[in-house]
Amino acid sequence: MSEKEKKVKIYILGEGFDVPASSTILTALEYAGFQLTTGVGCREGFCGACATLYREKGDYKLQAGLACQTVVSDGMYIAQIPFVPAQKAMYDINEIEADINTFKEYYPILFRCVGCNTCTKACPQDIEVMDYVQALIKGDIEKAADLSFDCIRCGLCALRCPAEIVQYNAAMLARRLYGKYIMPDSPDLNKRVEEMVEGKYESELDKAVQMDAEELKETYYKRDIKTE
Ligand code: SF4
Ligand code: SF4
Numbered sequence: 616m617s618e619k620e621k622k623v624k625i626y627i628l629g630e631g632f633d634v635p636a637s638s639t640i641l642t643a644l645e646y647a648g649f650q651l652t653t654g655v656g657c658r659e660g661f662c663g664a665c666a667t668l669y670r671e672k673g674d675y676k677l678q679a680g681l682a683c684q685t686v687v688s689d690g691m692y693i694a695q696i697p698f699v700p701a702q703k704a705m706y707d708i709n710e711i712e713a714d715i716n717t718f719k720e721y722y723p724i725l726f727r728c729v730g731c732n733t734c735t736k737a738c739p740q741d742i743e744v745m746d747y748v749q750a751l752i753k754g755d756i757e758k759a760a761d762l763s764f765d766c767i768r769c770g771l772c773a774l775r776c777p778a779e780i781v782q783y784n785a786a787m788l789a790r791r792l793y794g795k796y797i798m799p800d801s802p803d804l805n806k807r808v809e810e811m812v813e814g815k816y817e818s819e820l821d822k823a824v825q826m827d828a829e830e831l832k833e834t835y836y837k838r839d840i841k842t843e
Contacts, residue, residue, distance in 0.1 A: 663769030699770030715754030734772035
């Protein structure tokens with residue numbers, strides 16, 4: 616039997632299905648007949664919408680991953696989670712300061728971190744989540760912003776945290792503060808923003824909206840790239 620035809624048995628909410636061994640959890644769910652209207656987004660590992668919990672055969676450990684990036688295994692048990700309810704602070708970025716007191720006020724829960732590192736192990740982006748939480752506790756906003764840069768806001772870190780910390784929302788605040796108050800000013804970026812506000816790129820954008828996928832790809836790969 617070819618690798619393509621090989622099947623494995625997986626369990627979705629307790630019911631068994633035979634699915635192609637090369638499936639991701641996402642494609643296996645669809646192969647099994649589930650029509651996904653929530654818990655699915657870009658399908659490429661960027662949007663964080665398809666956070667999923669699973670156990671592998673013979674392994675007690677509860678694992679977490681993105682359904683679009685995790686390949687099934689024989690005997691896998693799967694439970695999709697619709698969303699992670701998480702506290703999100705409301706603030707006006709113009710009214711707050713880039714220091715530790717802002718985190719004490721808006722995310723005091725950060726200071727309950729027990730240093731268990733469960734969040735880091737749960738992160739499908741391999742982000743050092745505990746390290747950025749510890750950086751925030753020490754008021755090192757730049758480090759937290761840097762460490763959390765690749766966060767896709769899937770919520771798995773918060774889901775597994777025994778202290779109920781919402782790591783990714785606190786990290787978003789760190790990146791916003793860094794961008795507004797700490798990051799060195801960039802004359803090139805300022806110039807580009809001015810050009811955008813003046814509408815310099817409107818006609819090119821309109822053209823791109825009309826392109827089909829192939830044309831878009833071709834245009835993208837032929838673009839001028841500034842190398843220095
Ligand atoms: S830091 Fe948390 S929310 Fe961000 S990608 Fe990792 S697990 Fe997902
Ligand atoms: S899971 Fe929660 S308590 Fe544990 S290290 Fe991460 S933030 Fe701290």
